[in-house]
Amino acid sequence: MPCIVALIVFGIMGIFSASHRALAEEAFGCVFKRITFRPCNTGFAEKIKGKILSKLLVRSAFLAKMVNRHYEILSWIFFILMVGSTIWVGRGVYNFYVYGSCNGLNESGFCAFDPSGENNKVTSVGDDSSCGITQQSEQNVTLENINLSGFPAINTGSKDTVVFVGCYACDYSRRAYPDIKKLVENKKSNYIFAHYPAKGDTMFLGEAGYCVQKEYPEKFWEFNDYLFTADKDYVLNKSNLDEILSKFGFDVKKISDCANSAETKTAVQDQTTELKKTNLYGTPTIFINGKAFVGPKPYRVYRSAINKFIFF
Amino acid sequence: MLNVEKIRADFDVLNPESPAKAPVYLDSACMSLKPRQVVEAMNDYYANYPACAGRSSHKLGDKVTKKVKKARELVTEFINAKSDDEIIFTRNTTEGINLLANSLGLQKGDIVLISDKEHNSNLVPWLRLRDKIGIVVRICPTNEDGTFNLDNFSQLVSGAKLVSVVHTSNLDGVTNPAKEIIKIAHQAGALVALDAAQSIPHKKVDVRDLDVDFLAFSGHKMLGPTGTGVFYGKLELLEKLSPFLVGGDTVESTSYDSYKMLPAPEKFEAGLQDYAGIIGLGEAVKYLSQFDFKYIAEHEFKLNAYITNELQKIPKIKIIGPEDPKLRSGIVNFYIDGTDMHKFAVMLDEMAGIEIRSGRHCVHSWFENKKIYNSARVSLYLYNMMEDAETFITNLKKILEIL
Ligand SMILES: Cc1ncc(COP(=O)(O)O)c(C=O)c1O
Numbered sequence: 217m218p219c220i221v222a223l224i225v226f227g228i229m230g231i232f233s234a235s236h237r238a239l240a241e242e243a244f245g246c247v248f249k250r251i252t253f254r255p256c257n258t259g260f261a262e263k264i265k266g267k268i269l270s271k272l273l274v275r276s277a278f279l280a281k282m283v284n285r286h287y288e289i290l291s292w293i294f295f296i297l298m299v300g301s302t303i304w305v306g307r308g309v310y311n312f313y314v315y316g317s318c319n320g321l322n323e324s325g326f327c328a329f330d331p332s333g334e335n336n337k338v339t340s341v342g343d344d345s346s347c348g349i350t351q352q353s354e355q356n357v358t359l360e361n362i363n364l365s366g367f368p369a370i371n372t373g374s375k376d377t378v379v380f381v382g383c384y385a386c387d388y389s390r391r392a393y394p395d396i397k398k399l400v401e402n403k404k405s406n407y408i409f410a411h412y413p414a415k416g417d418t419m420f421l422g423e424a425g426y427c428v429q430k431e432y433p434e435k436f437w438e439f440n441d442y443l444f445t446a447d448k449d450y451v452l453n454k455s456n457l458d459e460i461l462s463k464f465g466f467d468v469k470k471i472s473d474c475a476n477s478a479e480t481k482t483a484v485q486d487q488t489t490e491l492k493k494t495n496l497y498g499t500p501t502i503f504i505n506g507k508a509f510v511g512p513k514p515y516r517v518y519r520s521a522i523n524k525f526i527f528f
Numbered sequence: 529m530l531n532v533e534k535i536r537a538d539f540d541v542l543n544p545e546s547p548a549k550a551p552v553y554l555d556s557a558c559m560s561l562k563p564r565q566v567v568e569a570m571n572d573y574y575a576n577y578p579a580c581a582g583r584s585s586h587k588l589g590d591k592v593t594k595k596v597k598k599a600r601e602l603v604t605e606f607i608n609a610k611s612d613d614e615i616i617f618t619r620n621t622t623e624g625i626n627l628l629a630n631s632l633g634l635q636k637g638d639i640v641l642i643s644d645k646e647h648n649s650n651l652v653p654w655l656r657l658r659d660k661i662g663i664v665v666r667i668c669p670t671n672e673d674g675t676f677n678l679d680n681f682s683q684l685v686s687g688a689k690l691v692s693v694v695h696t697s698n699l700d701g702v703t704n705p706a707k708e709i710i711k712i713a714h715q716a717g718a719l720v721a722l723d724a725a726q727s728i729p730h731k732k733v734d735v736r737d738l739d740v741d742f743l744a745f746s747g748h749k750m751l752g753p754t755g756t757g758v759f760y761g762k763l764e765l766l767e768k769l770s771p772f773l774v775g776g777d778t779v780e781s782t783s784y785d786s787y788k789m790l791p792a793p794e795k796f797e798a799g800l801q802d803y804a805g806i807i808g809l810g811e812a813v814k815y816l817s818q819f820d821f822k823y824i825a826e827h828e829f830k831l832n833a834y835i836t837n838e839l840q841k842i843p844k845i846k847i848i849g850p851e852d853p854k855l856r857s858g859i860v861n862f863y864i865d866g867t868d869m870h871k872f873a874v875m876l877d878e879m880a881g882i883e884i885r886s887g888r889h890c891v892h893s894w895f896e897n898k899k900i901y902n903s904a905r906v907s908l909y910l911y912n913m914m915e916d917a918e919t920f921i922t923n924l925k926k927i928l929e930i931l
Pocket residue numbers: 557558620621622623647649650694696697698723725726746890
């Protein structure tokens with residue numbers, strides 16, 4: 217038992233220091249019975265105990281005495297803590313790999329692998345729209361009973377469905393967008409795009425997008441890609457819209473008439489209302505087969521979510 | 529009197545840049561430290577004339593041959609052998625004893641008498657021969673306090689072909705009365721081999737005065753290079769021994785179906801040798817020879833007496849061997865009933881860089897027999913100071929307080 221604790225402790229410490237690496241090696245031998253308890257060799261457990269006690273003894277004889285007296289109990293406590301924290305760390309690593317956060321899907325608490333919380337940053341949805349970490353209480357973000365039929369979709373009929381709810385103006389949506397595009401291209405999954413105007417005045421782009429999809433459905437994705445990847449300030453400046461539309465060879469008048477029509481305004485408003493029913497609290501929110509990923513995750517997170525067995 | 533301070537200056541390991549880091553080295557029975565002179569002699573070989581001895585007739589080869597010859601002469605003189613040809617270089621005591629065991633031509637039923645306190649090196653080779661060819665290994669029990677029992681010995685020696693006993697024990701430091709043992713054995717018609725691993729470094733050993741037939745010791749316990757040793761045998765006996773390692777350097781000439789062995793010592797030194805080690809060993813002999821062993825023994829006794837006296841004040845500590853430190857050379861081996869002594873060694877080292885040995889000191893048989901788990905051994909040498917002994921005692925007491 218002490219050998220196992222020691223192996224784990226020194227194994228980790230050994231990553232940073234050579235002397236601990238040597239101890240880890242000894243612990244390894246101890247675990248695998250190479251160093252057995254022989255009267256001519258210092259047993260590993262005994263050695264560790266001696267080292268601990270002498271470190272304490274030079275500081276406080278009383279402390280050393282207490283530790284010596286309760287060594288068994290202390291080592292059990294230590295062992296349990298050890299196992300606990302090992303599981304905890306393992307869980308953190310798993311979560312980080314699969315969800316991009318040590319604490320679990322969309323949890324924005326501190327994670328050593330992502331200290332600035334990049335993977336959970338969203339543009340929050342609400343009155344006070346601002347980009348940043350938004351600590352949310354448990355929310356039930358869901359696609360259940362949401363009608364997505366009006367949104368642009370490709371690869372319909374695929375077994376996997378990816379729904380991207382994002383905002384043209386938000387950096388985090390813009391960051392996630394190319395990864396989702398790549399994911400959909402690689403996995404040929406059903407992909408539904410939904411614009412959600414989380415920040416600033418992007419309603420006009422939503423409306424333009426709606427009309428492009430209506431009038432030039434074959435060109436919609438190209439147009440959408442452009443809005444997410446071209447210079448943000450340029451795209452968000454209303455006065456540039458006509459130029460953009462003409463760049464794609466669209467009939468500028470046709471699109472702007474459409475966008476300004478009451479019917480479009482209602483339709484887009486209805487879409488936003490529909491999206492609100494998902495209880496989303498920030499963009500981007502990406503649903504992969506119904507599971508919500510809030511904030512821009514590393515690509516592997518999205519991939520793992522689609523893969524059957526995480527890695528493949 | 530020894531000038532310990534001056535001696536210590538020769539040992540680099542005792543003089544690190546930060547004096548606080550100097551080890552309190554109390555494990556010389558296992559391995560002695562090496563003075564700069566020895567290290568330099570070895571380095572000189574490697575740096576300036578790293579060639580073959582005996583075979584090559586170029587300048588470098590000649591130099592090696594001369595240096596090795598000189599080293600042999602130094603050893604001859606050191607143990608007062610009759611001839612340089614009686615000195616065979618080995619890797620250690622163990623090899624010397626194995627050489628004897630495998631070359632003596634013992635037959636089934638031949639009796640080898642050893643003591644009950646032998647180092648594994650002087651036990652296993654004989655047990656092995658017992659298993660292989662059926663010799664009889666007879667054990668001579670020592671007294672309760674570890675001292676040699678000549679009466680037991682006189683009775684058991686009759687019929688023995690060989691007596692192979694430890695000269696000074698690494699277990700308790702007791703020096704056996706070699707001269708008497710040899711006399712009695714010879715009267716009984718037995719040859720005598722001495723395991724002198726622990727005696728050579730600490731006392732004058734005169735093979736002619738002892739009239740010992742064979743003697744083995746290690747260079748690394750007497751300030752010499754690690755992995756060096758000497759096997760001494762009376763020339764007329766060596767001539768009769770049949771070497772067990774043969775090949776290059778052991779033969780005068782060969783044909784496809786015959787060979788003619790060289791005389792001793794060459795016939796026992798098969799293949800190219802550890803010339804740097806041999807030369808370093810010669811240097812160690814030279815170094816040791818500048819001191820009168822009487823003063824070394826006196827110095828060790830002074831420190832041993834202090835440690836013994838302090839340990840005797842602690843009721844649970846038991847010292848292995850006689851109470852009188854005079855009888856234990858530089859060794860204080862102690863234990864506490866029911867306690868694994870390893871932790872003392874580990875803690876002393878951690879706390880103050882005090883290096884002692886714990887375990888069974890390769891005398892498992894004795895520990896098994898006495899039902900003692902293991903012990904902690906302090907062993908002293910000429911470079912130890914009174915402060916070493918004091919530091920040891922102070923820290924040992926601290927440990928005892930908490931355990
Ligand atoms: C009494 C005795 N004999 C033999 C040996 C074996 O010496 P080596 O290991 O150098 O062969 C030792 C070493 O500890 C010893 O103390």
